[in-house]
Amino acid sequence: MKILVTGGAGYIASHTNLELLNAGYEVVAIDNLSNSCMESVQRVEKLTGKKIQFYEGDILDKEYLLRIFAIEKIDAVIHFAGLKAVGESCAIPLKYFNNNVSGTITLLEAMKESNVQNLVFSSSATVYGDPVSVPVTEDFPLSVANPYGRTKLMIEEMLNDLYQSDSTWNIAVLRYFNPIGAHESGEIGEDPNGIPNNLVPFVAKVAAGVLDTINVFGDDYDTPDGTGIRDYIHVVDLALGHIKAIEKLVTNPGLVTYNLGTGVGYSVLDIIHNYEKACNKKLPYKVTARRPGDIATSYADSSKALRELGWRAERSIDKMCEDSYRWQSRNPNGYLCK
Numbered sequence: 385m386k387i388l389v390t391g392g393a394g395y396i397a398s399h400t401n402l403e404l405l406n407a408g409y410e411v412v413a414i415d416n417l418s419n420s421c422m423e424s425v426q427r428v429e430k431l432t433g434k435k436i437q438f439y440e441g442d443i444l445d446k447e448y449l450l451r452i453f454a455i456e457k458i459d460a461v462i463h464f465a466g467l468k469a470v471g472e473s474c475a476i477p478l479k480y481f482n483n484n485v486s487g488t489i490t491l492l493e494a495m496k497e498s499n500v501q502n503l504v505f506s507s508s509a510t511v512y513g514d515p516v517s518v519p520v521t522e523d524f525p526l527s528v529a530n531p532y533g534r535t536k537l538m539i540e541e542m543l544n545d546l547y548q549s550d551s552t553w554n555i556a557v558l559r560y561f562n563p564i565g566a567h568e569s570g571e572i573g574e575d576p577n578g579i580p581n582n583l584v585p586f587v588a589k590v591a592a593g594v595l596d597t598i599n600v601f602g603d604d605y606d607t608p609d610g611t612g613i614r615d616y617i618h619v620v621d622l623a624l625g626h627i628k629a630i631e632k633l634v635t636n637p638g639l640v641t642y643n644l645g646t647g648v649g650y651s652v653l654d655i656i657h658n659y660e661k662a663c664n665k666k667l668p669y670k671v672t673a674r675r676p677g678d679i680a681t682s683y684a685d686s687s688k689a690l691r692e693l694g695w696r697a698e699r700s701i702d703k704m705c706e707d708s709y710r711w712q713s714r715n716p717n718g719y720l721c722k
């Protein structure tokens with residue numbers, strides 16, 4: 385089977401490409417490289433000894449997409465391409481709606497015109513807003529607090545309407561909790577532009593000596609140690625979830641939605657202390673104000689994915705921190721294109 389991976393040079397995509405190739409799939413990738421490097425694609429090729437057919441371009445360019453679908457015989461699309469910085473999405477919302485929502489519409493049109501109707505979509509636990517309780521199941525009410533989250537929810541709603549109008553589509557919506565870690569080779573990993581927004585990339589840069597002090601955004605939440613609790617999931621487990629989703633699409637399931645998380649919550653301080661074990665040094669941190677829009681606690685009930693996909697996250701928090709640190713210490717400034 386041949387899979388088109390949009391945003392194919394990105395963090396989750398590079399790990400998914402690797403697992404796809406190892407599982408015997410052919411991979412075609414498209415990326416505009418606005419927030420990623422070709423080097424991740426090359427490193428995956430080196431790690432697997434297999435080739436990725438790479439197209440540099442934008443999913444907003446329908447003619448380009450149609451050309452790719454005409455050249456390659458694509459069986460399914462995994463759609464990662466999108467902007468993902470919450471703060472930036474508040475500052476420049478139209479860019480987010482254009483890239484994420486219009487980009488997805490263009491992709492769906494090109495797929496339909498090319499008779500490719502199998503899609504895995506990268507959604508986010510952000511669509512649950514501030515959940516009324518934990519763990520969160522897929523049927524919880526949905527709400528969002530920022531333009532980034534709104535793009536994810538709008539796309540989910542669009543996919544629902546599309547499926548209602550035409551049940552020949554097969555669509556797996558995957559709601560990721562907090563992906564962290566890296567491939568254990570230390571060759572591919574997360575490489576955000578500038579100062580990281582997310583906790584673990586920030587901690588990784590402090591551990592690697594690139595940044596000085598971790599800011600803990602509030603210690604007065606209603607949690608055991610007062611800091612926010614999230615469901616951190618190893619990116620390789622997440623990548624393997626995409627393989628299971630592709631296997632599911634082949635059985636013509638229609639539209640299906642799954643949480644991909646571990647079901648276990650860790651606080652900010654838990655993460656810092658686990659990371660200290662992984663890098664074998666003390667990591668300086670200070671407690672600062674809460675970050676607007678943050679919630680106290682979120683973690684997944686992923687039992688539906690286990691039941692219906694036969695998938696469960698297997699890698700521990702220790703492994704997540706060790707693999708993250710291996711990547712960051714070997715590549716303190718990320719990929720070389722930055």
Ligand code: UD1
Nearest residue numbers: 470508510581582583584586599600601612614652677678
């Ligand atoms: C964030 C986004 C979410 C997105 C997800 C994946 C926000 C408000 N939410 O989730 O929409 O889907 O990333 O990219 O940005 N923290 C610190 N110090 C830091 C950074 C974070 O203490 O420097 C804390 C946060 O308050 C939170 C936890 O660490 O309790 C995790 O934060 P982060 O890694 O940014 O993920 P989320 O906020 O869960």
